[in-house]
Each structure stands twice: as structure tokens, then as C-alpha cells.
């Protein structure tokens with residue numbers, strides 16, 4: 177049987193093309209978008225001799241970071257130049273592209289999985305840090321910079337050193353109303369914004385086994401906020417059921433062969449991790465961030481912490497800076513914080529299940545006067561499904577803006593930005609200074625908390641509305 | 643890329659931890675299609691403050707950024723590295739870096755070196771007190787030196803070799819085409835292949 181191996185070790189081993197201090201790994205699917213690829217394609221064209229794309233058939237491109245979500249027409253000249261360049265590059269190299277306006281368009285990390293392009297045991301690379309999302313399928317998935325994008329385009333490989341391994345064991349069953357986002361904010365608060373730096377993380381435990389693929393993707397998505405190289409979850413029946421009949425999933429005999437193979441993708445019982453972290457989720461409550469990195473989070477029922485609460489001098493300084501930027505006073509109840517905008521969307525929480533959870537709270541209710549809520553589906557496929565289920569109408573009736581697919585207000589690169597020092601409850605993944613607009617203040621929340629907050633006008637959980 | 647054996651310059655002390663790439667270059671500045679011309683975008687929001695260290699006229703020619711742990715975390719944008727380089731920075735010294743940033747830096751010949759926290763703090767103190775003191779990052783000897791502060795650093799042997807020789811990694815990998823082809827022959831046949839729609843569309847016209 178050989179040496180016991182972790183899931184990470186098994187998936188890694190099957191991609192080694194050329195072993196070394198850094199192993200040359202094969203890339204099964206390369207996801208590309210308009211914001212980090214132009215310079216890579218230009219690099220291929222400028223090389224002597226000119227280089228091509230080795231495997232256009234293993235490459236998929238979408239437009240997501242820059243596109244508007246209120247119109248199917250791109251008018252901004254800079255965006256036009258960016259998407260125009262991507263379209264040209266894809267045409268030149270024969271790469272499949274879902275442009276703005278296409279019925280499969282959406283955020284790269286939502287589109288890949290929902291088409292069945294990401295499968296257990298695969299290696300997935302994208303010029304975007306939240307590529308960790310795809311680890312939810314038991315895939316080895318990681319974000320890279322533009323130079324690495326160019327390397328993958330040219331060679332379909334990447335040289336990397338193996339990471340240390342970390343197991344995150346979620347212990348117990350989370351109470352009702354506690355979502356995947358809360359599990360991860362609680363983990364981040366515990367281990368810190370870079371508590372998993374240099375590690376490949378595998379999420380385990382009953383809470384994971386019981387969770388949907390959407391929840392698993394939320395969890396793996398946020399791995400990068402812990403600084404992890406990758407986040408992974410072993411594939412199981414939930415994974416197979418999600419993949420079955422998706423456009424790019426195997427069919428017939430291939431399906432049976434694939435499932436038989438995927439069954440082997442489990443960490444062996446006697447394999448060891450370099451580090452193990454236990455998080456008891458049985459008494460967890462919804463979490464929300466108060467600061468300017470995702471680990472600066474507390475239960476929503478609690479108050480803004482005091483910098484002196486932090487034993488570490490570095491953390492204290494960071495807390496002081498964060499509180500000043502966020503314009504918050506220690507001791508203020510999180511529930512008393514008023515918001516201007518609520519953003520539901522992003523590759524963290526823009527999938528159908530996220531929209532369902534928010535719609536359940538909004539149904540029959542109105543969002544508070546003076547609050548603006550944007551609901552941005554992660555893809556046009558999600559949008560269609562939400563409309564079929566009547567969710568679009570729920571958002572509309574509640575007074576929210578029901579928009580088109582894209583990264584939207586997650587990153588402040590497209591027209592969806594906060595104005596000035598507006599305060600936002602956001603289901604996205606980064607509450608960094610200026611992330612949603614130059615002076616914007618972001619509180620990261622789950623979809624249910626986002627919806628309740630929109631109705632209450634202040635940070636709130638659904639039970640507060642009864 | 644040209645070979646690099648090290649970098650010497652005066653310091654820019656940035657006494658902060660967890661500086662993410664959204665701070666190094668806000669996303670609004672990442673919409674250019676070029677790899678150069680990002681100098682004005684570096685720390686754009688922080689630079690509005692006249693007291694920000696990059697605005698110190700005494701540091702106008704400084705080229706070694708010294709900072710706290712977890713520099714360059716967050717977004718994978720390589721623009722962060724391009725902005726530092728375009729500003730004229732040749733080396734960044736910190737106790738730790740975001741993984742993707744670190745890879746991006748070395749790809750562009752920006753020496754991002756991990757030096758223990760104690761030594762980084764000593765360098766911050768030194769550079770604040772004596773802005774004129776040069777700091778050397780010696781890639782050959784794997785050492786950082788400034789006045790009486792000396793610290794060794796570790797670096798991945800392959801990455802170091804590539805920098806010293808100025809080798810193009812894509813070129814190196816293209817040389818392994820036989821190995822890549824051999825690997826490709828063994829891939830399971832059910833793995834997804836994109837672009838079938840393109841092929842179909844073509845065959846219809």
C-alpha cells in the first residue's frame with residue numbers, strides 16, 4: 177500500500193511531470209480572466225521565437241472583474257480595452273471564452289464548478305488568489321501571478337515546492353443559522369489572518385461532511401485569507417451528486433471510471449499532518465468583522481474589541497489602525513453599527529444556495545429606508561436559476577437591486593464601488609482598507625446576516641427581525 | 643531577465659504588518675494592459691498623507707523597503723511587484739511574505755527576502771535613525787548587511803540559481819517537452835476539454 181498519504185499528497189503526486197526541489201506539476205485546467213492575463217499573452221507574443229498556448233483545450237476564459245453588473249453593454253473605455261484584449265487573445269489562440277453578455281458568463285470561481293469543469297483530483301490554476309475555492313472538489317487549486325499565468329499558457333505546467341500540511345478539524349454540528357462563512361470567520365479569528373501561511377489545508381469533520389458543495393466552496397475560498405497555499409476537502413457522495421450531469425462531467429463508462437478513481441482521494445487513516453487545528457463549532461454564532469483584515473472578527477452578539485485585549489504588540493497596533501480606519505469605538509455593540517450599503521455576491525457567497533439563504537430572510541420584508549442593497553449573482557447561470565425559483569422577485573420586492581453577474585463590489589475595480597466613507601455589510605472576502613472604494617468601510621458577513629442587516633439597517637441576525 | 647547577484651541601497655522603513663497587495667496598489671490602478679508605468683500607483687492611498695515614509699525627501703533615492711511580517715498578502719495581482727519595481731525598489735526585507743507575492747517578486751527580479759523579526763526590527767530602527775546608511779541584500783552570500791546589523795536569509799535553491807543566472811523559466815520548461823508529452827499520454831481520458839463548442843461552431847460553417 178506504500179506510505180500513508182494525505183489527500184494533498186495524493187493529488188500532488190499524480191501531477192508531477194518532473195520531480196525536483198520544486199516539482200514541475202501538470203495543470204489540468206487553467207482559468208483565465210481579463211484582469212491578470214493581458215500581460216501574460218503579450219509576453220508570449222513578444223518572446224523570440226514567438227510562443228503559443230500549449231493547451232487551449234485545457235484553458236477557459238471569462239470576463240468578471242471589470243464588467244458592469246447593471247447593463248449587458250460595456251461602455252467604459254478602459255473596460256472595453258481590457259475585455260477587447262481578452263477576446264482578441266482568445267480568438268488568436270482558440271480559447272473558449274464566456275464574454276460579458278454570454279449566458280454562461282460569471283465569476284471565474286463560480287463558472288468553473290457549475291459547468292463541471294473542476295473535478296476531484298484535478299489541478300487548477302488561475303491568476304486570482306481565490307482559486308483555492310476549487311479545492312472543495314478535492315482538487316489541487318491555487319492562485320498565481322501574471323508571470324505564472326504566462327508560464328502555464330506556454331507549458332501547461334508550473335514548478336512548485338510541496339507545502340506543509342494542516343488539518344482543520346471542525347468538531348461538532350453547527351447550530352441552525354450558522355453558515356459556512358461563520359465557520360471560516362471563526363477559524364480566522366482563532367488562527368489569525370496568516371495562521372495557515374505556507375500550509376496546504378484540509379478541512380475535515382462532521383460539519384464538512386454534512387455540508388453542501390456551495391458551503392464547501394465558501395470554506396475553501398476563504399483559505400487564502402488564512403494565507404494557505406490551498407484548501408481542500410475530500411470528495412464524497414455530495415461531490416459526485418453535484419457533478420453528475422453537469423456539461424463537462426464524464427458520462428457513461430467514463431463516469432464510473434472517474435468515480436472509482438475519486439474514491440481513492442481520501443487522506444489515509446494513518447497519514448499525519450504537520451499541524452492540526454480543532455475548531456469547536458457546536459456553540460458557534462454568526463460572526464462579523466470589525467477591522468481591516470478578515471481575521472479581525474467577533475460574534476455578532478459581541479462588541480468592538482479594545483486594542484488592549486490583544487496580548488501581542490503587533491496585533492494591538494494593527495487593531496488601533498483598523499479601528500481608526502473603520503471609525504469604531506471599542507465597546508460599541510456590533511449590533512449598533514449602522515450600514516449604508518449591503519452587498520450580496522462574490523466568489524465567496526454568490527452561488528445559488530447563498531441567494532436562497534438571503535431570500536428566505538428577505539421574503540415578505542422590505543430593506544430599511546436609506547439602505548442600498550446590491551444582489552449580484554455569481555454567474556448568469558445562477559441568475560437564471562434564481563429567477564426560476566422566484567428569488568429575483570423576492571429581492572426586487574424587498575427593494576434590493578437584482579443585478580447581472582460579475583465581481584461587482586467585491587474589489588472596487590468596476591463601477592460598483594462604495595462612495596467615500598460609506599459602511600457596507602458584505603458577503604465578499606476582503607475587508608481591507610479601500611477594497612470596496614477608496615475610504616470604504618467593510619464588515620464581512622454571511623448571506624443570512626447580510627439580508628437581516630439590510631432589513632434592520634444595522635448589523636443583525638435573522639432572529640433579530642422577529 | 644538580467645542576472646542579479648544582490649542589491650544595495652538606502653532604506654525605506656515601513657513599520658507595519660500585514661500590508662496586503664490592495665494597499666501596495668489599489669485595484670483601480672491595475673487596469674492597464676502594460677507591465678510598466680505603475681510607479682505613481684505605489685501605495686497610492688497612503689501617499690496622500692504627507693508624512694508617509696515614501697514622501698520623505700530624504701528617501702527619494704532609497705531602494706530597499708524594510709517592513710513587518712506578512713507583506714504582500716491577499717490579491718495575486720503582480721501589479722504590486724511592478725509598482726514597487728517601477729518606483730525603483732530593488733529589494734524588500736520582511737520577516738514573512740504572502741506566498742503569491744513572493745513568487746511574483748522573484749519572477750521580476752525583485753529581491754523579496756525573509757529575515758527574522760529581530761533583525762528586521764533592528765533594520766527598521768537603523769533606517770529610521772540613519773536614513774543614509776546603505777543596506778545590502780547579498781544573494782550570493784545569502785545575507786543582509788547594514789552597519790552592524792547582519793542577518794542570513796534562506797532562499798529556495800532553484801529560485802536563487804535562476805536569479806543569479808538570469809534564466810528564463812519558460813525557456814527551461816519548454817526544454818522539458820518530452821517529459822510533458824509523456825505525462826500527457828497518461829492523463830485519464832475523462833478529464834474535461836474545453837473549446838469543443840468552438841470546434842463544433844467551426845465545423846458548422
Ligand code: SF4
Pocket residue numbers: 240241283284285304306522523524582583586587604605
Ligand atoms: S469576486 Fe472578488 S475575490 Fe472573487 S474573483 Fe472576483 S474580485 Fe476576486
